[in-house]
Amino acid sequence: MSDIAIPAEEAVEGAEKKRSRLPLLIGLVLAIGAGGAGFYVMQSGLLMGGGHGAPARVQGMPDIAYVPVEQILISLPPGAPGRHLRFAAQIEVARANAAEVTLLMPRVLDVLNSYLRAVDPAGFDDPGAMTRLRAQMLRRIQIVTGEGRVRDLLxxxxxLN
Structure with a gap:
């Protein structure tokens, strides 16, 4: 087998030696420190918020308002999945801008009506269609109302019926 033989005393002595727990403790301390640092960075807005433009953390409800968009009924062309499209939404705005956006609602309805009539009805079956439509409508509303007034479109x- 092997020409080198380990004396029995040395073999038992090496097996009884305990492994050091120092690397485990250092790893644990570093993991806790990294977790705490990550929590601080996300909570303070240093990452993915930039600090500027991030909504202020307020107890209770944020300072927002919802402006309702009247229901829109659009006739779809022949061969579409349905005969009509019924659409309704809410526009999320800062409370201070709610009156201005409400005043501009006829223009908002016009731009939404024009856009929805121009969309190809065959695209409604696509799983990502709603996200794409929402983004396009939001951008058009922001252009009509002015930059910074509208936060979101719900x-x-x-x-389709």
């Missing part, structure tokens, strides 16, 4: 009804 689609409350999108029915």
């Amino acid at each position: 689609i409350t009804e999108f029915v």
Whole structure:
């Protein structure tokens, strides 16, 4: 077998030696420190928020308002998955801008009506269609109302029948 033989005393002595726990403790301390640092960075807005433009953390409800968009009924062309599209939404705005956006609602309805009539109805079956439509409508509303007034568009009804 092997020409080198380990004396029995040395073999038992090496097996009884305990492994050091220092690397485990150092790893644990570093993991806790990294977790704490990551929590601080995310909570303070240093990452993915930039500090500027991030919504202020307020107890209770944020300073927002929702402006309702009247229901829009659009006739779809022949061969579409349905005959009509029924659409309704809410526009999320800062409370201070709610009156201005409400005043501009006829223009918002016009731009939404024009856009929805121009969309190819065959695209409604695509799984990503709602996200794409929402982004396009939001951008058009932001252009009509002016930059910084509208935060988001919440689609409350999108029915093909």
